[in-house]
Amino acid sequence: MNKKPVLVYGRLTDDQLAALSRDFELTRFSGTDLANDPAFHEALKDAHGLVGGASLSVTSELLNMAPKLEAIASISVGVDNYPIDELTRRGILLCNTPDVLTETTADTGFLLIMATARRAVELAEFIKRGDWKTSINEAQFGSDVHGKTLGMVGFGRIGAAIARRGALGFGMKILYSNASPKPELETELGAERRELDALLAEADFVCVTVPLTEDTEKLIGAREFSLMKPSAIFVNIARGKVVDEPALIAALKNGEIRAAGLDVFEQEPLPKDSPLPHMNNVVALPHIGSATTETRNAMAQRAVDNITLALKGQRPINLVNEDAWRNT
The missing domain is CATH 3.40.50.720 (NAD(P)-binding Rossmann-like Domain)
Structure with a gap:
């Protein structure tokens, strides 16, 4: 045969x-x-x-x-x-x-939350340059993660796994949008469902985990960034095209949001002329979500x-x- x-x-x-x-x-x-x-x-x-x-x-x-x-x-x-x-x-x-990479990708998502909040990459470079000469002061301060509000845009397997880390490990309040009601997760994590605009306005961390479809392409653009807090941190581990990248760059430069943690980009590998990896308030990774x-x-x-x-x-x-x- x-x-x-x-x-x-x-x-x-x-x-x-x-x-x-x-x-x-x-x-x-x-x-x-x-x-x-x-x-x-x-x-x-x-x-x-x-x-x-x-x-x-x-x-x-x-x-x-x-x-x-x-x-x-x-x-x-x-x-x-x-x-x-x-x-x-x-x-x-x-x-x-779908299921064999959930926990590893969620680890990457929460890594980006932590690294951006505590400015880990920026301050590691600070040491490498030899700029650590006195005790750090407010210019190097980051922000807490524990007790803050985590907004999940998308609440499937990976979104739920990230939220679980936030709620159970860091005492974070969990909001979610762009997903059907999840009563079991609401009970387990105290998660609350919001319309997208309300979530963006309330969350300290906005983490995107939706699949890329015609409906989600450029889901997050200039209008959405304008709704976020100036202290908000934006994390994308979904697909690069879910975000309007020029609008993200403008929001970061103009102080509309504080920082971004990114594992995905509109064009991959990231073009050499992209400003994103050179911005102090960006942690950029080469699409390593499941890369163990x-x-x-x-x-x-x-x-x-x-x-x-x-x-x-x-x-x-x-x-x-x-x-x-x-x-x-």
Whole structure:
């Protein structure tokens, strides 16, 4: 019996590759421009499965090259680089890895809250420059995190995990918006639901965890920053395009908000001419939300499990487009 061809363009361990090879015919690809790689195009003709990260945007053109494609296992939680409706129409299953990265990404979100509030990166550079010559004074003071109000824009798995750290670990008051009512979390964390404008006006920390969709693109812009307190700290671990980046830069420069902690950007990698990493009131990280060895291996394993189940005719563990499964 011939093995179904599967194209792998994400990071898998040797053991994971060996496991896939037992069931499928693997072809591995690397590089940052697969969409324009003739060898990748040729391999798509016979591919039944794809396993890779969010670095490749799957387009209609690529799908037209893959008439036998049955399933895609994305090593990511975000799926904004996939045409979900078109995949469903074509009967192609799309799988992701939502639950295995929740706690690690929440750690990153709370790291940004702490680092911006206490000015950790700025003051570490202060020492490196040799500027620590006397006791620090008000010019170097940060702000407390404990007891403050944390506003979560988005309250899914990751948003709830960040809120849990704030409420249970730091005694923070939790507000949330852009999510359906969460009575269980309201009971557990004392969280209160607000309309977005009210949350922005009340929160000391505004943390964005919504997925990128047509409705959330540029959700936070100049008007929204103007509603925040001048002492507010803004944190984004969702997607860069959820924020109007020029408006964010202006708000930081003009003192409309105090600081920002950012793990995602409108363009990634961040362009060299971006002012954001050079601003003292910004902590900028290179999209490391889930970037630990343990979590990335767990994400890759979930993708392996998803593609294996899908190509054997069984329901994957994490399925994005349920309608494609119902119609198989």
